[in-house]
Amino acid sequence: MQHQQEQHLQQQQQRRQHRLPAAAAGEGEPAGAEPPPKPKQQFKFCRMCGGALELTLPDGIWRHVCTQCQYVDYQNPRMVVGTIVQHEGRILLCRRGIEPQRGLWTVPAGYLECGESSAAGAARETLEEAGARVHIDAPYVMFDIPQISQIYLLFRARLAPPFTFAAREPESLEAALFRPEDIPWDSLAFSSVSIALKHYVRDLERGCFSVHSGVIQKRPGSGPNEPGSFQLVDHIQLATPETAPS
Structure with a gap:
């Protein structure tokens, strides 16, 4: 040691x-630049x-x-990993039991732990927050949020046998499956989740999944999912051959 x-x-x-x-020598910055x-x-x-x-x-x-x-x-960005889980045409969401955004809905997600892969971390968070075992299908979104020094990596996933789920306290107050048209858009906890789910629903409507990446720009001082305070820029969309479930 x-x-x-x-x-x-x-x-x-x-x-x-x-x-x-x-x-x-001032390399990388113009002469006289303010620190x-x-x-x-x-x-x-x-x-x-x-x-x-x-x-x-x-x-x-x-x-x-x-x-x-x-x-x-050195202080480095933190990686958040999670899943967008579908089962029989519905999407699994959790209602947060802890701050920030207690009482609002989100996908199962949390910080990646040392010593685990991103996919394993996403599956672990899904079990911890929603009591659900899942099959990880593929990466779905990777969003950078420089303002809060976080990177979000969400995977597409499916419920695995025995196809059960249940809120796990204290992280979650409730877990439920929502049809796309019933997603509680006005009660979502985070901008990253709101953007990811909107792309997911659009991909479902198109009948084909893509992989999405981009940067979420947030207005300084705004809340985690304050309407009109964020936008996705530098959006890259890579189509995949996989057909979305109908």
Whole structure:
């Protein structure tokens, strides 16, 4: 373990040494450019040596850097994985039992855990939130939400035997199957879910599924699914040969 930490420190120091001259020379930014606003410091101590962290601009981006060992604590986007589950022409939704958006409807989804594949994580979240075992069919949407540093990856899936589901507390208050025309659009929890389900319903109507990717732009300060506060840009739609169930 100690050897791995030493190797990691060496790699971090080498990366920092490579980046500092570029930042000092102003590479990648126009001369005289204003630095980005300094964010609130999220962490105080180094996970490698316990030294004090400070916010610095080693590469034009604010980083938590250790004042003792120079370890750079990079903050990366979080991956949310989940499923759009269909069974006999209906779609499985859960009513959230926890904040944010408690009481509103969503697809089964949550953060990917270390050591699991995205498909396995999506199936796990579906079991945890909806009490449903599923067959994963294919990736369906991948949405970036830069404003909140999240990536959403939702899979198309089908209920697996014994074809049962039930809300799992505390995550969910209720789980139910909805026909496409009965989806509670005004009571959906998140913009990502709203956009994904709209594409899913359109694909059902076309009779052919596509794979969708894009960036969800959100108005600063807006709610998770506030009407008129978000839009999908850079939308890429890749048609697949699979026929959608009628």
